[in-house]
Amino acid sequence: MTALLQVEGLCVSVAHPGNSDPVSLLRDVRFALSPGETVGVLGASGSGKTTLALALMGLLPRDFTATGAVHFDGHELLSLSEGARRSLRARRISIVFQEPLTALNPRQRIGAQVAEVARAHGERNATRAHRLAVEMLSRTGLDDADERAHRFPHEVSGGERQRALLAMALLLDPALLIADEPTSALDVTVQAQVLQLLRAQQRERGMALLLVSHDLGVIATTCARTIVLHEGHVIEDTPTRQLLAAPEQPQSRALVDAVRPPEPAP
């Protein structure tokens, strides 16, 4: 199968004021993702996970430099114009972030924010955009979506906000969803529900999923393959079962041991 996403020799660095050498955040990162594949990006804080997610979305801050190549769906993302990239976003490649409160506009009702995605990508009719938004909110498991759509972000729970973000990300049926620590800010019971929703949506749509997390527990229940990042390098790229059974690198082993229950599983 041809790759949906192919990352080749991706390097990202940032110039540090008062420091002559730029700081490397990603070093020669390479991996491929097939359509419909679920891949986890595992790493400790500062390993470069979020930088990778932002680089793939073309959302790196201006003072960051990215070199290498990111092929997605026939385009090379790093050299793509901002306009062309914007039309790919949401339509073909989407992202959900960790903190839904900061990712949502606090002054706009939830339904309107979801509808805005539809309108930004060509839906001229406001009523139809709103109806689409409510439908999407209800598909992401928001109870009473009709009523919730009229609320502001601060008027709903963290889990509901994350569902709303997911509704925005999935509205245009993307081929690839990047989820950056989507459940780290949530309570465990809500985390379990959101992960279940993510898995269900992934299967139903056959979309590819790149799930970024420091927690192998989150990745292992959702992704067939796992890429381990350490200090900006890919140190392991392996089936998740294989990683759980026999991590090859000491840094991977530490991440595996961190989620191992106190007694060996029966």
Add this chain to the structure above:
Amino acid sequence: MTALLELRHLTVEYAARDRRAPAVDDLSLAISRGETLALVGESGCGKTSVGRAILRLLEPTAGSILFDGEDVRTMRGDVLQRFRRRAQVVFQDPNASLDPRMRIGEIVREGIDIHALMPRPKAELRVAHLLEEVGLPASTAARFPHECSGGERQRIAIARALAVEPEFLILDEAVSALDVLVRQQVLQLLATLQSRRKLTYLFIAHDLAVVERVATRVAVMHRGRLVECAPTRQLFSAPAADATRALLAAIPRIPWETRASGEGR
């Protein structure tokens, strides 16, 4: 073992809230010296209100809080001052709990000064020892909170709590904001400190997977009520309450291989 802390029929109601649904509803619980009691439940179950009531950060509607036999609610003067030294707290977000304008040394020393435990030069030496005890170089004292990582900040919050030689520590989601590796290191540190200093912990958390590693016993709250309290192993193997089962079900089920079946490649 005698109880260091005993809650009797503790009830907390917030004025603005619906009177029929107290945040903490007739909760009775005892914590023995030297144990780690985990208080768990989903967001909004009332677990943080319990911690705040113990620390007198909020006024309960009813019930008593006995610390070493004395009711915290009626303590005053020297007795209250002494309680405030003996019971300390570490919060979830060290970003919000450390004053950004103070150097780490001052932050850790503040409690020693407030309780006038020792003169300044000795206190500074004490701070250096405390920082080393929590695994940080003594030079950290000269830094500001924003110059430290999340894990370092949480170690600083622990050092600050230990500075006044407490016996009882409330750890309110103290490791929830940390990444799994740092979390493991901080849990390890807490375990070491507990055995070295004979500390008693109230470990407030929403994540049972973390609790399993550290708690002697687990108390589960649901909608303000205590629905189950059992030794950790028993709670995990034979949960009695629906709320406990729901929390257990939420732990990601990692598909560990049985060790015997050697995975091909």
